[in-house]
Amino acid sequence: MDRRDFLRRALGAGLTVAAAGALGLTLYDPKGPSAAGPALPPVKLPDFSLKAQAGRMAVVRGHERVAALQAGFKALGGLETFIHKGDQVLIKVNAGFATPPSLGATTNPELLHELIRQCLAVGAQRIVVTDNPINDPQSCFSLSGIGQAVQSAGGALALPLERYFRPTTVEGARLIRDWPVLHGPFEGVTKVIGLCPVKDHHRSGASMAMKNWYGLLGGRRNIFHQDIHTIIAELAMLMRPTLVILDGVVSMISNGPTGGSPDDLKATGTLIISTDQVAADALGATLLDKTPADLPFIGQAAALGLGRADWRSLKAAEVSL
Amino acid sequence: MGIVTVRRVSQVFFFAWFLWFCLVSSLGEHYWQLRGWPVNWFLQLDPLAALGSLLASGSLYAGMAWALLTIALTAVLGRFFCSWVCPFGAMHHFLGWLAGWRLGARQRVERNRPHAAQAIKYYLLLGLLAAAGGQVLHHLAKLPLGLGSVSGWLLLLAILAACAALGVRRLWPQPRQALLAGLGLLALMVGLSLWASPGEIIGATLQTGLLDPIPLAQRSINLLLLPALDAASGQLWVAARHYQGAWLIALVFMAALLLNFIVPRFYCRFICPLGALMGLLGHWALWRVGRREAKCRGCQLCEVSCEGACEPFHHLRASECVLCMNCLDTCRDSQMTYATRRSAAGEQPLPDLSRRGVVLSLVSGVAAVPALRLGGVLGPNWSPALVRPPGALAEAQFVERCLKCGQCMRVCPTNVLQPAGLELGLEALWTPTLNMRIGTSGCQLNCVACGQICPTAAIRPITLDEKRGLGAFAKAGPLRLGTAFVDRGRCLPWAMDRPCIVCQENCPVSPKAIITREVYGVLARARVKAQEGQTVRLTGADLPPGRLGTGDYFLQAAGGGPTNRQRISGNGADHVKLPPGEGWQPSPGQEVELVVRLQQPQVDASRCIGCGVCEHECPVSGLRAIRITAENESRSAKRSLLL
Structure with missing residues (x-):
């Protein structure tokens, strides 16, 4: 080994030792990982309710959903009382099951279509x-016809992509703590409407x-x-909506919540629009x-101050078609 | 434009179509989803898939007739498919080129020398076809028993005549041997017919899909590449797709591709049974590659990029030529042609196949079936974990048709359809089975996508009415994939006194196939100390404060009963609150019980269709507390469960 060769090898070996040592010491961890992963900052869904419209409720008796919705909003002073020009509205439907609309396990597409149409008509910017x-x-x-209704009425469908969920903690809740909640579709949203059928x-x-x-x-x-x-x-704590619309024009009275047969349905002829979800239920x-x-x-929800269990005390506007 | 350029355009064109068909096999309304695209076209063009399923099942199902077109063209043109159409061939072609692009001409010629191992693919082909041909053999073996009829005699005579005609050239000079051979054949057939029990032992199994390049490529792209790419982009599916045992599919796929770095087109030259079949089909091809004159300058440039290793410079191995046309392009003297004349340098129709090798592979193929089945997989030892999709044929018929192409698993909207792994038997490898833990929701009630896409009707193209037992099928009832069984040792309401019944809630059948029995489980016993308004003070109880007012907990008199029980509306460590109103009220000194109201699920097997939504949704996330196994599946009367 000549001097040049020795120096080259010594340099190479020295650098290897230095690199390994530097890397090892930089990443040296004497304790090992802790049991829980790093805590993410909890996020919260905003409160979408309108304080000035608290405790409003309309009950429409009839068997035509579209007409009932129109009559209900009219009784409450028009949809513009709740949805203003430029609002971005999120409608949370019940699309739980891949069943046709005739089985009533999911939000009725005609009713949804009409709601989207009316929101756009009063100036909502995006649905x-x-x-x-x-x-x-x-x-x-x-299969539920919801996708088609949204498309034809001019709304946008937000599928529950994995990246839309963020760990959420509801203040004062025992169960919804650091739990993944669908946040993505709420980006930029200013009003929220819940639209779902009444089911066993x-x-x-x-x-x-x-x-x-849910x-x-x-x-x-x-x-x-x-x-x-x-x-x-706790879900009622998580979400304070602008409005809920409870479709009891036809209710699923048995075999719920999937249904599966027209025999599970009954015409109950009632559409409820309310800013108080507890009273609606x-x-x-x-x-x-x-x-x-x-x-x-x-x-439980009433005791938490989320609404009134005694719906009659709200003096609902009652309309018959 | 040179012929090689045209070939490259054709390869890219068909490769792109192939990828497109894999991509668009999603349910949906967009143009890039299933809109009548002929997504099975490559599988249908595949003569090996057609011949294999025909031998095994005895029929050529619908679109598989496209294979006749490939057969006709191959018979006239030779193995054009390999270099012009085959998408797997295109991948090998590209990788083989990549592996050799820095090599000199001499080394490349060396890589393209014919190799004795090129005969292996013919042995593989014969073995696979023999395994698929068990049914044919079975009919032949039964023949002597059916000799009471005229047609039986005629058939036997026809077979003997055919054998005689084939053997006459060789055996005519030795009449005694010819007679012995004939008698031997007859004795063999009689022996077989007397010995062979029908069905289970001599049967057919379609295993061509293990190595057939079209199902292999389809399966690999469907179950590996698309899910892997989509995991990053999230464009095709809402939730990431999973396929159990994908590592084994990946191992075969990657090995096939990477072997190009040892020998270009390694798979095509040594393994591909479809290439072997096409080599045989092109035996009488009218056009062939060959040399114009017996003498040329001898530069061997024609073999520098010979894809098939068919040695056009010496004497052409006709069955090995994949019509890449590179030799036509590289020859500077235009010596190489694709023409009707024989190559001036001489031809050899096939690589050297030994008679022993042929017999051995045929016998191995036939013998493989009993070897696979003596374990009783089609008999008493059938696997209840093998839950087949709706419309699947009975197992013996299913394995005669399934190509293992993965199309059903690709199209399944919920991802519940999975390739069966080795644990379900070698015969079932990569055939569809349901894994309820994977995917978005078991087998969806209103979906028949798998049967609609299946290229060979291993899963019949059933209608929604047939699946659900509606309309004309009302009498037959819905198709059952299996039955749900509650594991009472794991179920929360059964084993742990916790309310749940998620399974019952999600059961899509009406009326539900999961019923519940109401039980009040005793959590604690205590004595009433005092009652102050709605508050009942207890002695001998240590209650979790604030946890019993959820609506599920009740206070009842010792022994219980519906008339002396009240729902608890709130509690502290030593007291509970009862709602105001009428009904039972405890009295001081009384023995009471704290109970939880449980609904314990129970399956009504007469209504359960085995869809697996319950298993999918069960909150016991590991080994589920309710699980589907294949008992009572509609496709097998022998596996029925109820009287």
């Missing part, structure tokens, strides 16, 4: 329709306006069924021949 359904999302939106539900008693927000949860949300009434009440319960006391989540 987003979303849900994180139980069955395959694309199949749900396409074996575990909770009924699936209505408050339960509809479709904002991601992850393995089914574990919440262990404490169904609490989660429904309390009235909706009667369509399933239940009382609010049969559904503990109504009492």
Whole structure:
């Protein structure tokens, strides 16, 4: 080995030792990882309710959904009371199952079409329709007729893409803590409307306006069924909507919430529009021949100050078609 | 434009179509989704898929008749498919070129020398076809038993005559041997017919799809490349797609591609059974590559980029030539032609195949079927984990048709259809099975996409009415894939006194196939100390404060009963609150119980269709507390469950 060769090798070996040492010391971790991953800053959904319109409610008795919706808004002083020019409106439908609209397990597409049309007519800038359904999302939106209704009415459909979910904590809640919630479609949104049918539900008693927000949860949300009434009440804490529209024109009275047969449906002829989702559910319960006391989540939500279980005290505008 | 340029355009054109058909196999309304695109076209053009399924099943299903076009063209033109159409061939062609682009001419000629191993693909082909031909053999073996009829005799005579005609040239000079051979054949057939029980042992299994390049490429792109690429872009699916055991598919696919760096077109030359079939089909091809004159300058440039290793410079291995036309392009003297005349340098129709090798591969193929089935996979030891998609044929018929192409798994909107792994048997490898834990929601009630796309009707193209048992199918009832079984040791309401019934909620059948029985589970016993208004103070109880007012918990008199029970509306460590109103009220000193109301799920097997939504949704996220196995599936009467 000559001197030149020795120097070259010594330099190379020195650099190798220095590089390995530097890298090792920089990344040296004497403790090892902790049990929990790094905590993400919790995010919150904004409050979309209008304080000036608290406790408004219209009850329309009739069997034509489109006419009922029009009559209901008229009784409340027009949709422009709630939706203003330039508003970006998110409509949370119930698209839970990949079943045709005739089976009534999902939001009625004609009613949705009319709602989008009316929102645009009063000057809404953009309409987003979303849900994180139980069955395959694309199949749900396409088979339920919701996708088609959104497209033809001029709204936009937001599929529940994985990147749309962010860990969320609801203040004062016991269950919704650091849980993935559908946030993406709410980007820029100023008003939120919940639009869903009245359905039988074996575990909770009924699936209505408050339960509809279940479709904002991601992850393995089914574990919440262990404490169904609490989660429904917490969903009402998570989402304070501008309006809820509860479609009891036809209700699913048995085999819910999937239904599957026209025999599971009954014409109950009632459409409820309200800024108070607890009151809407309390009235909706009667369509399933239940009382609010049969559904503990109504009492829990009322106790949390999220609305009134005694819907009659709201002095709803009642219209018959 | 030279012939080679035209060939490249053709390869790119068909490769692009192939990728496009893989891409558009999604349900939806966009032009880049299923809008009547002929997504099975390449599989249907594949003569090996057609011949294999025809041998095994005895029929040529619908679109598979496209293979006749390929057969006709191959018979006249030679193996044009390999270098002009085959998308897998195009990939090998490109990679082989990439591997050799810095090599000199001499080294490249060396890589393209014919190799004795090129015979392997013929042996593979014969073995695979023999395994698929078990049914034919079975009919032949049964023949002597059917000799009571005139047609039976006629058939037997026809076969003997055919054998005699084939053997006459060789055996005519030795009449005694000819007689012995004939008698031997007859004895063999009689023996087989007496010994062979029908069905299970001598049967057909279609395994061509393991190596057939079209199903292989289709499966690899469908189940590997598209999901991997979409995981990054998220354009095709809402949720990331998963395919169980994809590593094995990847191993085969990557090995096939990377072997090009050892020998270009390694797969095409040594393994491809479709190439072998086309080599045989082109035996009498009218046009062939060949040399114009017996003498040329001898530069061997014609072999520098010979794709098939068919040695056009010496004497052409006609069956190995893939019509890449490179030799026509590289020859400076225009010695190489594609013409009707024989090559002036001489021809050899096939590589050297030994008779022993041929017999061995045929026998191995036939023997493979009993070897695969003696474990009883089609009999008493069938796997209940193998849950087939709706409309799938009975298992013995299913394995006669399934190409393992993965089209059904590609189109399935929920991703529940999965390639079966080795644990479900070698015969079932990469055939469709349902894994309820993967995907968005089990087998969707209103979907029949898999049967509509299946190129060979291994999954029949059923209608929604047939699947759901509506209309004309009302009497037959819905198709059942299996049955849900509740694992009471894992189910929350059964094993842990926790309310749940997510499975019942999601059951899509009306009336539901999951019923519940109401039970009040005792959590604690206590004695009433005092009652102050709605508050009941207890002794002997240590309650979790604020946790019992959820609507699921009740206070009842010891022993219980519907008339002496009240729902708890709130609690502290030593007291509970009851709602105001009428009904049972505890009295001081009374023994009481704190109970939880449970609805325990139970499956009504007469209504369960085995769709697996319950298993998918079960909150016990690992080994689910309700699981589907194939018992009671409609396709097999032997597996029925109920009286």
